Amino acid sequence: MVWNWQISGWPDFRYEAAMIAPFEERFLLSSGEVLGAVRHVRASERDQLRVDLLSDEAMKTSAIEGEILDRLSVQSSLRRQFGLTPDSYPSKPREQGVAEMMVDVYSSYDAPLTHDTLFRWHEMLLSHDRKLEVIGAYRSHADAMQIVSGRFDRPKVHFEAPPSDQVPDEMERYLHWFNKTAPGSADALPALTRAGLCHLYFESIHPFEDGNGRLGRALAEKSLAQNIGHPSLIALAFTIERERRAYYDNLERHQKILDVTPWLVWFAETVLNAQQTTLDRVEFLIAKARFHDRHRGRFNARQEKTIARLFREGPEGFKGGLSADNYIAITGTSRATATRDLQNLVEIGALFRTGERRYTRYWLQLEADTVAD
Template identity: 40%
Template sequence: MDTSSPWIWRRADWPEDALAYDAHQTASDLAEAYRTYGLLEGKATTLGLGRTSEVALDALSDEVLATAAIEGERLPLDAVRSSVMRRLGLATSGPFNRSVDGLVDVICDATSAIDTPLDEDRLCRWQSALFPGGTSGIHRIAVGRYRDHVDPMQIVSGRPGREVVHYEAPPSKDVSMQMERFLLWFADTSPNATSAMSVRGKPIDGLARAAIAHLWFETIHPFEDGNGRIGRAIADMAVAQHLRQPVRLYSLSRQLLASRAAYYDALNQAQRSQTDVTAWVQWFARQSTAACHAANQVIDQAIEKRRFWEKQEGIALHERQRKVLQRLLDDGDGGFLGGLNAEKYMKMTGVSKATATRDLSAMVASGQMRGHGAGKALRYFVNVPGWTHGITE
């Protein structure tokens, strides 16, 4: 064992003490993550959000788009959306994309079949689904099996001759043994395990378990490609096993994408750890909190939309007026840049200027919209309590 190496997997106490964390130091961050999630779950329950609700569809689509974007891959939104809808049994005429379908299947399998054991076969099927053509870009890769190349598995950056090695994973010959230990730990620490493992004599917190599982898997880096996406799916699975929430309400990958540089830095620091992974668990918990905050804002907007439409019951509105109002609501407070005027209304609905002016005046009179300015500067904004649209009066 080369103890001079900086990598955590070379430590003599790997993985036992090397993947331990201080429950006392992480308590406040974990508690805040659960508190924020509780608020999110409560709002979702109040709205009666199901697995096919718009919020749930957006959260799953965001997870797919973001986990790919973290790896530098931009997926087509329409293909992602249609794939998500098909996976949830909803009708769609959107495009098919085998790679997108594979990623959607992996994420959905990880968070729905949470009581199905995580084993080598399942992980290899996940990785196969990510690369249906057996290639990553134009390069052929090992698909459906652990890596077996003799060259070091390294994460590098920089120009040839000036490369910087950010991380080096265990050699391929050790991957099977390393993964066997990881999968045994994942099974033994599952909330459904008959005698769950503990860390330093205390039960492993569910969110901390997700953080450790993600770090451990990324440290082994068992596949030739796809490790990041699979590692995040494993973290999602661990969270789902703990929370037992059938509806996806937030996207952790969206938050990790927003903090991408910090995400890689936190992983790299944890993989060089000389003590334990307390700092990594704290960082992971804070990202979960931030992801729930973002989802709470989305649900708050959904609640505002519902309240808005409830107030319109009994008021006669043409379908084109409803369409425009919904667009303004979807864009949020100040989201419709520059406000709405008669010309924009004409383009959105295809009506004449006289009809546009009449429709807008009627919606102001009925309270759905409010006007600001006069003459050519007159703009209209959807009338939602608390929305300022960036106007200071």
């Protein structure tokens, strides 16, 4: 098998810019929509929006690699990193590390990319891992760096990266490429093209012993932030995690060739979907604030607890809707009280109801609180 880094012409990826151009235009327009929506968020709630979106990214970029994090610990760590009033939930080492990296990516988006930047992110991300030989530096082991699956005795090799002794030179060239294609430079690339190439290029070098996927997605976010000129809150990892199989399939396919137009098209569509996800979450937060203004002082303690739980589920809400049994489980109340509470919430316009009898479900009533044009 010949890998992309073994092909004559590496790392000069080929692509049809005309096929990516419509996506680039949509990205710039959508970026303006997201920025405009964020400006509608109350200043007092922007910090929470930032914590919510970055915690989602931290959770999902880890989930892509099969690592499940404690959301409350991630959020607690993010609050500390941003200098916000901390909650009482403990920050665990793994969650604290990914939170530190996410904040560093967010805060230093406009700085040039250096070896030290990548080493710092790697240390933040993996300082808790005692199994790794090298943390905060490029891999140096003599064994081949391979992405494999299947049985131990019959592994399937999906990709093999350049040998470790080539990594320093490959990364020096990568950093030069990343910085010379930044906005304002003579060789500047459009936003989606640059971010898609920077991710595929980095993953093909696979310079670290572990953490390459998470660092590669962080680089794509840094690249996008540089091109739009402000810190990125794009739900990229959140969206990729939903299409994880397609993500890995596209990476594998394009680590064997240098013609990467299909990869850039897939990546561009993914970023646009991620922008829409971010926009939906911003609008949901605005609707939440208006909902609470409308219903302030109208809920009893049980109803308050349930409404808070519904909002924690995000724009998608409870899968299948809130049932009376859900309400009882959340509040610990009786069925008769649950029925009265839910009926009251419908009557005052906080919830709306669908279905009948045992199929009855309840949903947040947000229509009156949507963002005005």
